[in-house]
Amino acid sequence: MGQTKRRSVIKLAGSAAAVASTGMAGILATGRTPAYAQTKTVHWLRWVDFVPASDTLMRKELMPQAEKDLGIKINFETVNGNDLQPRTTAAIQSGTGPDLIQAFNNTTYIYGNSVVDLSDLAEDLGKREGGIYKYARSICSDGKMFMSMPWAVIGAMIAYRKSWFDEVGATSFPKTWQEYRDVAKKLKANGHPVGQTLGHTFGDAPTFTYPYLWSWGGKEVEADGKTVAINSKETVESVKFMAGFWKDGCxxxxxxxxxxxxxxxxxxxTISATLNGASIYIETLRKPDQYQTEKGTPMNKDILHSPLPAGPAGQYGMHLLQSDMLMKYSKNQDAAKEFLKWIHAEKNFEKWFVSQKGFATPCTAKWEEHKVWTEDPVMAPFKVAARLGQAPGYAGLPNGKAAEALSKYIVTDMYAKAVQGMPAEDAVKWAEGELKKIYSA
Known part of the structure; x- marks a missing residue:
């Protein structure tokens, strides 16, 4: 037994010496691949991108290049966006799962105790690229650590059919909610209603209902982040108006x-307008022969984008912020950090950004000057989405309680209940009760 151990040690030492002295030739002489390349696999979980070309780029070009440059294997997995949060929770509970997991909006705060601090990587990115936007910083960082690495903002704008709006006398997009309701009523009468979800879905529902609430002067909590303030005259008026808007024009x-x-x-x-990222327009660009207007012309020539209308308290936007969390249970944290550095290097990230055609807005100021924004004027409104976005939880911070309220769709459900017939005052009282359960805990 002693001889076996001695021979093994000598053999291992000889192999190590060969590698040290001859580099790759030494590795080949041993007949073994390096242990690092054998064992280090970074598992990255993301959504199925609404721009298919970007996922294709990841799989066929960027991930193979990362493996080659870093000497590690990348397991690139995509799932429906609504499945990310359940997958994250299950992985934390079991203590095993993807090393890097994409997060939406301020769900980062829910998992703050289960992730690795990425401040060094994030701050370095900000220094290189003109600073991280306030919106992205507020969601990815609690002021003590970066709970996730900022990735991009999916701008939420209203995509609309210009010719159909022209037919009802709206030669420019309505500026206020009342104007939009009047136009929507005419559009619906023509068989072209507005299409808007109020369901439990991660993107289009909250990015509509939250800014709508703020535009009327409503808010979840006061600036102290503790006092629930949703039961106000402003909120009630917004709910009443929503019920009418829904019936008249949706x-x-x-x-x-x-x-x-x-x-x-x-x-x-079947609909004339909807709040969305730019994926609808990009799809019509990708398949111009498939997507034609009723007159037989390319639909992409008849689509424009606009921010949400203004309410009595002003005009607001909330855009889907994406970031990547490095999980504490990961056994490949160093390799995952190296991968994050690699993918955020300008030459690599730019390839992905260009493939998005403006669907995604990076989280740093540098990219505002990129040519992608001037190549297609239809995409221009998305340029500053990351600069102007407001986070869930306003007027408080986008902390764990605000994230819980978002994940439970309380604001969205308040409006959904009203359009289904619940009196506005009752819908608001219901929301108040649900928020108090969270903010009083």
């Missing part, structure tokens, strides 16, 4: 749509 079957239903409805020409 596709009433859209109540529980997810983030794909409105895309399909728009592309099949």
């Amino acid at each position: 596709d009433e079957g859209a109540l529980a749509w997810d983030d794909t239903n409105n895309n399909r409805a728009f592309l099949s020409q």
Whole structure:
């Protein structure tokens, strides 16, 4: 037994010496690959991108290049966006799962105790690229640590059919909610209603209902982040107006749509407008022969984008912020950090950004000057989405309690209940009760 151990040690030492003295030749002489390359696999979990070309780029070009440059294996996995949060929770509970997991909005705060601090990587990125936007910083950092690495903001704008709006006298997009309601009523009468989900889906529902609430002067909590303030005259008025807007101008079957239903409805020409990222427009660019107007012309020539209308308290936006969390249970933290450095290097990240065609807005100021924004004027409104976005939890911080309220769809459900017939005052009282359960805990 002693001889066996001695021979093994001598053999191992000889192999190590060969590698040290001859480099790759030494590795080949031993007949073994390096232990690092054998064991280090970084598992990255993301959503199925609404721009298919970007996932193709990841799989066929960027991930193979990362493996080659870093000497590690990348397990690139994509799932429906609504499945990310359940997957994250399950992985934390079991103590095993993907090393890097994409997070939406301020769900980062829910998992703050289960992630690795990425401040060094994030701050270095900000220094290189003109600073991280306040919106992205508030969601990815609690002021003590970066709970996730900022990735991009998916700008939420209203995509609309210009010719159909022209037909009802709206030669420019309505500036206020009242104007939008008046136009929507005419559009619906013409068989072209507005399509808007109020369902439990991660993107289009909250990015509509939160800014809508703020535009009327409503808010979840006061600036102290503790006092629930949703039961106000302003909120009640917003709920009453929503019920009328829904009946007058919306596709009433859209109540529980997810983030794909409105895309399909728009592309099949059953709705005239919907709050969305730029994926609808990008799809019509990708398949101009498939997506034609009723007159036989390319639909992409008849689509424009606009921010949400203004309410009595002003105009607001909330955009889907994406970031990547490095999980504490990961046994490949160093390799995962090296990968994050690699993918955020300008030459690598730019390839992904260009493939998005403006669907995603990076989280640092540098990219505002990129040519992608001038190549297609239809995409221009998305340029500053990351600069202007407001985080869930306003007027408080986007902390864990605000994230819990978002994940439970309380604000969205308040409006959904009203459009289904619940009196506005009752819907608001319900929301107040649900928020107090969270903020009083």
